Amino acid sequence: MDIETLLRGHPDWLAHLESGGPATIAFPDDLADELVRLAVPHEDIGAVLATLPEPGGPLWWLAERCVGSLVSAMGGLDPPPAFPDLPELGPYFFVHVFVAALPYTRRYHREHGVPDEVSRATLADLGRNMAAHRKRHGTGGLHHPRWFMRHARGILYELGRLQFERVRMGVRTGEGVRAAGLPAGPGDLALSVHIPDFKGPMTPAACDASFERAREFFPSCFPAERFLIATCHSWLLDDQLAGHLPASSNIVAFQRRFHLLHRCDTGAALEFVFGAEAAAEWPRRTRLERAIADHLAAGGEWYGRAGWLRL
Known part of the structure; x- marks a missing residue:
């Protein structure tokens, strides 16, 4: 594989x-144990270890x-260019990148007083x-490598059943919040x-506990930032589900927490609910699977939806 030729196809990146x-990187001697701590599936651990980039080689350079890109934007709300999906690099290249970035991420967590259990989760x-x-x-592989950039850069945290990401509101969501009379709008935290x-189930009690933890966690770890609003953009907010x-x-019950705004992406419900299973084989094992499949069979379509709530 010619890394130089591959990267020339992504000139901006x-x-x-x-x-x-570059950032200085190294892999720990107990890398297999580290992968277990990171909840890497057992069937992937051997392949992750076997495909580590060699120091001095083109994959090491990359x-x-x-990692340098992640470190340069550590903690900042303005993201660096997203890691592209590059299957030519092998299924585990970006797993290696995120493992190599762990010392920088964990140092950022410590500097901000992130509890160990929150960091681990x-x-x-x-x-x-x-x-x-x-x-x-x-x-085997990593689903959308750009997604975990949020975790590695210290802007997303798992607090019980839900995850919370420090962001600035976009135009449409911010305008919806402002129209409701709240002192927040586009560009605000x-x-x-x-x-x-x-x-497992996203029960009301589990979600309540996560929101309560968020109300305590962010003022403690990021006291200079004030979060008045929580937003969500998800297929789970499609009001057709009701x-x-x-x-x-x-x-x-989760939908009822939010003031619903505009529709966004389509098709995410299929990816999250059915995974790789083909349309002709959509199972109907649960109420949700039956709802998704029956609606599609009737000619309907599922959407993502934006929503907000006051913290």
């Missing part, structure tokens, strides 16, 4: 990597600069997203709520 320079999302990749594609996979699920469902 290459220019960013070259301008920022890994140093990817947050970083274990690496393994969860490797499991998500296998669920969606049937092979907010916490973006994410619902991780593989964590027409297919009982009023007592956890998803409907």
Whole structure:
């Protein structure tokens, strides 16, 4: 594989990597144990170890600069260019990058007083997203490497059932909040709520506990920032779900927390609910699977939806 030729196909990203320079990286002697701590699926650990980049080689050069990109934007709300999906680098290259960045991420956590249990839970999302990749594609790898950049840069934290990301509101969401009479709008700080996979039911009690932890965590660890609003952009906020699920469902209860705004992406429900399973084989094992599949079979379409709530 010719790394130089590959990167020339992404000139803006290459220019960013070259301008920022490398970070010093090393892999721990107990890397297998580290991968277990990160919840990396057991079937992937051997392959992650076997494909480590060699010091001085082209993948090492690239890994140093990817980690340098993360470090250069550590804690900042303005992200660096997203890591592109580059299967030519192998399924585990960005896993190596995020593992190499751990010392920098953990130092940032310590500097901001992030409790150890929150740091561990947050970083274990690496393994969860490797499991998500296998669920969606049937092979080993990391699902959307750009997603874990948030964790590695110290802007996203897992607090119980939910994750919270330090963001600035976009135009449409911010205008919706301002129109409701709140003293916040586009560009103002907010916490973006994410619902991780593989964590069991999102019960009202579990979500209540997560929001309460967020109200305590962020003023403690980021006292210079004031978060008045939480936002969410998710297929779980598609109000069509309320027409297919009982009023007592956890998803409907979650939707009721938010003031719903505009529709956004389409198709995410299929990816999250069915993974790699083909349309002809959509299972109907749960009420949610039946709702998604039956709505599509009737010619309907599912959407993402934006929403907000006051913290």
